[in-house]
Amino acid sequence: MTLDVAQIQADFPMLARQINGKRLIYLDSAATSQKPAAVIEAMDNYYRNAYASVNRGAYQIAAEATDLLEHARTAVARFVGAPRAHEIIFTKNATEAMNLFAQSWGRANLSQGDVVVLTEMEHHANIVPWHMLREAIGIDIRWIPLTETGELDLANLDLLLDGAKLVSVTAMSNVLGTLNPIRRIADAAHAAGAAMIADASQYVPHLPTDVTELGVDAMIFTGHKMLGPTGVGVLWGKTELLEAMPPFLGGGDMIMQVTKEGFTTNDLPHKFEAGTPAIAEIIGLGAAVEYLESLGMDAVREHEVSLTAYALRTLNERFGEDITVHGPAEPAARGGVLSIAYKDVHPHDISQVLDQSNVCVRAGHHCAKPLMQVMGVNATARASLYVYNDEADVDALADALESADDIFGLEI
Amino acid sequence: MPGLEDLYKEIILDHYRNPRNRGELPPPACKAEGFNPLCGDEIVVTLTLDENEVIQDIAIGGQGCSISQSSASMMSAAVKGKSVTEVRELTDQFKTMMSINEAPSGSQAENDADQIAAAKAAAGAGDAGTIAGAAEKPDLSMGDLSALRGVVKFPVRIKCAVLSWNTLMQALEEAGV
Numbered sequence: 001m002t003l004d005v006a007q008i009q010a011d012f013p014m015l016a017r018q019i020n021g022k023r024l025i026y027l028d029s030a031a032t033s034q035k036p037a038a039v040i041e042a043m044d045n046y047y048r049n050a051y052a053s054v055n056r057g058a059y060q061i062a063a064e065a066t067d068l069l070e071h072a073r074t075a076v077a078r079f080v081g082a083p084r085a086h087e088i089i090f091t092k093n094a095t096e097a098m099n100l101f102a103q104s105w106g107r108a109n110l111s112q113g114d115v116v117v118l119t120e121m122e123h124h125a126n127i128v129p130w131h132m133l134r135e136a137i138g139i140d141i142r143w144i145p146l147t148e149t150g151e152l153d154l155a156n157l158d159l160l161l162d163g164a165k166l167v168s169v170t171a172m173s174n175v176l177g178t179l180n181p182i183r184r185i186a187d188a189a190h191a192a193g194a195a196m197i198a199d200a201s202q203y204v205p206h207l208p209t210d211v212t213e214l215g216v217d218a219m220i221f222t223g224h225k226m227l228g229p230t231g232v233g234v235l236w237g238k239t240e241l242l243e244a245m246p247p248f249l250g251g252g253d254m255i256m257q258v259t260k261e262g263f264t265t266n267d268l269p270h271k272f273e274a275g276t277p278a279i280a281e282i283i284g285l286g287a288a289v290e291y292l293e294s295l296g297m298d299a300v301r302e303h304e305v306s307l308t309a310y311a312l313r314t315l316n317e318r319f320g321e322d323i324t325v326h327g328p329a330e331p332a333a334r335g336g337v338l339s340i341a342y343k344d345v346h347p348h349d350i351s352q353v354l355d356q357s358n359v360c361v362r363a364g365h366h367c368a369k370p371l372m373q374v375m376g377v378n379a380t381a382r383a384s385l386y387v388y389n390d391e392a393d394v395d396a397l398a399d400a401l402e403s404a405d406d407i408f409g410l411e412i
Numbered sequence: 413m414p415g416l417e418d419l420y421k422e423i424i425l426d427h428y429r430n431p432r433n434r435g436e437l438p439p440p441a442c443k444a445e446g447f448n449p450l451c452g453d454e455i456v457v458t459l460t461l462d463e464n465e466v467i468q469d470i471a472i473g474g475q476g477c478s479i480s481q482s483s484a485s486m487m488s489a490a491v492k493g494k495s496v497t498e499v500r501e502l503t504d505q506f507k508t509m510m511s512i513n514e515a516p517s518g519s520q521a522e523n524d525a526d527q528i529a530a531a532k533a534a535a536g537a538g539d540a541g542t543i544a545g546a547a548e549k550p551d552l553s554m555g556d557l558s559a560l561r562g563v564v565k566f567p568v569r570i571k572c573a574v575l576s577w578n579t580l581m582q583a584l585e586e587a588g589v
Contacts, residue, residue, distance in 0.1 A: 346477040346478060348451055348453070348476070348477035348478075348479075348569075349478050352419065352569070353416065364450060364452055365451070378454065378475050378476070379451055407425075408425070408478075
């Protein structure tokens with residue numbers, strides 16, 4: 001099955017937007033994806049026809065709202081192969097999900113001198129929470145280094161894992177596109193007696209995902225990069241792991257009993273969902289998952305590998321040594337994230353020039369400053385591909401890039 | 413959409429390609445580092461002052477886009493040999509051109525430096541007080557810096573242009589002047 005990209009494009013209202021009479025070429029889905037009408041309509045329907053709070057109220061629309069939310073939870077669980085729906089904890093975003101895990105699991109299981117293993121390609125969301133824990137309780141952080149081609153250097157993995165309590169690794173780099181061998185690392189972590197969590201924010205939107213096959217104990221991802229709305233992220237964890245974790249935020253919904261003397265916690269997933277959740281956003285995420293399921297994640301992945309291959313080929317043919325695309329050269333070993341260095345033109349200037357042609361890319365450090373240091377750059381210009389992109393978008397990127405020469409010349 | 417020719421003027425590209433006062437002065441020069449956390453640009457300003465609080469020498473380090481680098485280069489050329497008072501005034505003028513400081517009364521959103529100059533002239537002709545901070549300050553020519561006024565049409569780039577100036581102010585604070 002291959003994707004009907006023209007049909008998909010028609011499903012996204014934003015892609016019909018024109019600026020200065022020209023179409024939008026949206027190549028920033030690694031930052032945030034556009035939304036299909038189905039997602040917008042699902043949220044709209046909740047507000048118009050079924051708006052009430054959830055998990056309380058005996059009246060009909062309160063029950064309907066709860067059903068819509070739990071339907072979304074079931075859809076998300078199915079989408080990532082979670083054995084049980086109550087293992088899906090809705091958070092504000094992936095960042096909050098990682099902070100929840102670090103503060104709850106981390107404080108319960110780690111003490112001074114305990115080792116957490118990260119990699120040099122992590123997003124700040126999988127670095128700073130551990131720095132914070134280091135400052136608070138004195139954990140140690142070890143870093144899995146990178147190879148020249150932007151893959152994890154696992155030559156000394158066993159050494160790095162020796163004595164570690166936790167391994168936290170991105171499943172796919174948001175800068176390099178590198179797909180990491182999560183199963184291999186998880187198995188090695190477990191053999192060393194460590195728990196394993198994956199940051200799958202760039203992975204779940206683009207590849208068929210099965211948490212059991214990945215072999216991890218916990219995983220985080222976010223809604224807005226997978227066609228869903230902002231304001232909703234997910235922590236998935238194994239039931240026994242989540243049950244053993246202390247609560248993160250305290251308040252309504254997360255309690256079983258509250259007295260003047262204390263409280264007891266509610267069952268999963270409510271134990272970690274204090275306060276009124278982002279109901280519309282969760283419902284929207286459920287609709288996004290169903291939309292992706294209707295495309296088929298195998299077909300999504302196939303499309304992106306093929307389009308990434310086309311992009312790498314096109315950029316190489318048109319710009320040769322003037323262009324560097326960071327990360328693995330083999331399309332099957334990476335996602336559709338193309339971090340570009342073009343001549344000596346600064347990424348910020350590249351994105352400015354591309355904007356003249358309505359080509360939307362991200363310039364900057366991509367919330368991965370330690371990786372930028374390892375790469376020896378301050379920033380990159382990043383084009384990222386998704387289900388609604390096609391070869392014409394890649395061609396538009398190349399055409400727009402060429403126009404940088406008009407301004408910056410060759411001799412910078 | 414404004415054209416890129418408003419942003420990438422030849423003089424800006426010249427300062428980008430051939431940055432003035434590039435480098436770092438050794439201690440005891442005072443030093444400040446400025447970062448743009450959004451895009452990763454960084455500017456290092458080192459400078460020395462003489463006993464009259466005049467900038468004797470200045471050097472610019474770090475890396476960044478054409479706008480941040482050219483602004484830093486132009487700034488270094490503009491402030492060298494100027495007193496701290498003059499530098500602060502020039503910084504105010506530059507930020508006003510970048511629409512960061514409050515616009516002089518009567519000026520429109522464009523905030524054109526020519527309008528500012530005209531407003532200043534008006535102030536000198538007896539309308540003092542209508543322009544915050546402008547009265548009785550030395551009138552400094554923006555010179556090459558005027559080329560950066562097109563940046564205002566690209567709001568996300570304003571912070572690129574202003575980064576070196578904020579870093580310069582930090583360096584002066586470090587120097588205790």
